[in-house]
Amino acid sequence: MKLTVLMILILGLSGCTSLGVKPWQRDLLAQPVMQLAENPIENGFDDHTYFSKEGASGGGSYAGGGCGCN
Amino acid sequence: MQLKSFANISLSLAVATSALTGVNAAETSPTIKVPDTWQFDAGLLIYAEADDQVQAIEGALSAKKNLDDERSIALKVVIDSLTGASPNGAVGQNQVQTFTRPSGNGSYTVTAGDTPLDDTFKDTRVALSAQYNQQLSRLWQYSGGGNLSKEYDYLSLAINSALARDFNNRNTTASLGFSYAFDIYEPEGGIPLAKASVSDAINRGGSDDSKQTLDVLAGITQVINRQTLMQFNYAHSKVSGYQTDPFKIVSIIDNNGWAQDYIYESRPDDRTKQSLFWRTKYMRQPSNQVLDVSYRYFWDDWGMTAHNIDTRWRFQLQDRHFIEPHLRYYNQQAVDFYRVYLNDGEVRAQHVTADYRLGEMQTYTFGLKYGFPIADNEFSIRLEYYLTRVTGDNSLAKGAGLSGIDLYPDKSAFMLQSFYRF
Numbered sequence: 001m002k003l004t005v006l007m008i009l010i011l012g013l014s015g016c017t018s019l020g021v022k023p024w025q026r027d028l029l030a031q032p033v034m035q036l037a038e039n040p041i042e043n044g045f046d047d048h049t050y051f052s053k054e055g056a057s058g059g060g061s062y063a064g065g066g067c068g069c070n
Numbered sequence: 071m072q073l074k075s076f077a078n079i080s081l082s083l084a085v086a087t088s089a090l091t092g093v094n095a096a097e098t099s100p101t102i103k104v105p106d107t108w109q110f111d112a113g114l115l116i117y118a119e120a121d122d123q124v125q126a127i128e129g130a131l132s133a134k135k136n137l138d139d140e141r142s143i144a145l146k147v148v149i150d151s152l153t154g155a156s157p158n159g160a161v162g163q164n165q166v167q168t169f170t171r172p173s174g175n176g177s178y179t180v181t182a183g184d185t186p187l188d189d190t191f192k193d194t195r196v197a198l199s200a201q202y203n204q205q206l207s208r209l210w211q212y213s214g215g216g217n218l219s220k221e222y223d224y225l226s227l228a229i230n231s232a233l234a235r236d237f238n239n240r241n242t243t244a245s246l247g248f249s250y251a252f253d254i255y256e257p258e259g260g261i262p263l264a265k266a267s268v269s270d271a272i273n274r275g276g277s278d279d280s281k282q283t284l285d286v287l288a289g290i291t292q293v294i295n296r297q298t299l300m301q302f303n304y305a306h307s308k309v310s311g312y313q314t315d316p317f318k319i320v321s322i323i324d325n326n327g328w329a330q331d332y333i334y335e336s337r338p339d340d341r342t343k344q345s346l347f348w349r350t351k352y353m354r355q356p357s358n359q360v361l362d363v364s365y366r367y368f369w370d371d372w373g374m375t376a377h378n379i380d381t382r383w384r385f386q387l388q389d390r391h392f393i394e395p396h397l398r399y400y401n402q403q404a405v406d407f408y409r410v411y412l413n414d415g416e417v418r419a420q421h422v423t424a425d426y427r428l429g430e431m432q433t434y435t436f437g438l439k440y441g442f443p444i445a446d447n448e449f450s451i452r453l454e455y456y457l458t459r460v461t462g463d464n465s466l467a468k469g470a471g472l473s474g475i476d477l478y479p480d481k482s483a484f485m486l487q488s489f490y491r492f
Contacts, residue, residue, distance in 0.1 A: 039111070
């Protein structure tokens, strides 16, 4: 499994060279609404809820501890 | 006092990692202002479960400041308060049931046919976090931080660190981060002995126990084209130590469906969790609608697998108003040691839990957010409905004691959130 993930990451990186934009084409990507952590407070509330109520966690962020809500 | 915090300290870590991987866009942006003063985000969450179960209110305030062109710092404080009742793990019965409170002081009764709920659920939590980001060189960036979370009977301390590097004319960002957390659990009445009867004279061990969590998160963020950004993550989490819920019990059921006893649950001390995560943000033109879709596949060595899909679609209206529908679907398989109850007289395995959160279930979230400017700053409000459908083998509702009992009751909650950036 680890090898598969590593291969995906390496292939992903090498395949990425043909993708992308020039620096002057970043006008849309630069807007706040296109940032991955556009609203960290909202992300926090969502993760608190789902971490407390579901058996799986992490993926988009660290899965780790932090409360007694197991 | 029983603790059921709502908290997940890892949130600020997510922000840290996302900040790393999202750096290219911001750096080259002519539209993002780089504030030299503190920028604040405030939020309020009201969470209310149906049937007088968990009620929570949570406030959060974060502040971020660019120290100079290369360094920034972010601080966050979260305070939440919870009350209400929570399933104790026992199954409903066609007769009244009486349970001792987790603290050992007093008892509570459950009406025939009802799901047993422990009504001693009350706690307040305060969490603080600090995160530091620095551009190390033209292509390298570092982020590091710490978190502290304290409740009545729970303390969590965590540190994190991450490195990110840009490739392909800054269209690709690879990041690698870790987080280490140390948690101490000190439930009132002490730590229950694994699988001990709740009626045993001696069923408690030490006063506290702890666990350690090491997370590693590897990610790639890729600019696809002028309108599309894509993220891939692989997460590996190793948890060692006390992971049992000291407030959860399991019913011991005889051939006629009647509960003969209740025992404390027991979970393994080690758990390895892994997940693959994919996310895409796409801005339609010329409408400026933003579609944000993510999928996560999760698996662990307790036998759980889970899928979830999250979709948000932001529609830009006039005068900086917007609406954003939100749909989320989550599906998990039960862990290997989940049992809705144990049969009286059967040989008991080393570990057992009847906590529905480790059983088979699906959850659905339906939400709508509406945003508009106040004093030139963005304010938004979001209402969400969260439905949990617990599933399992219904033929286990056997005999006079369990006939007609819903062994897997659904749960639902409303969440009202508001946000303000200033």
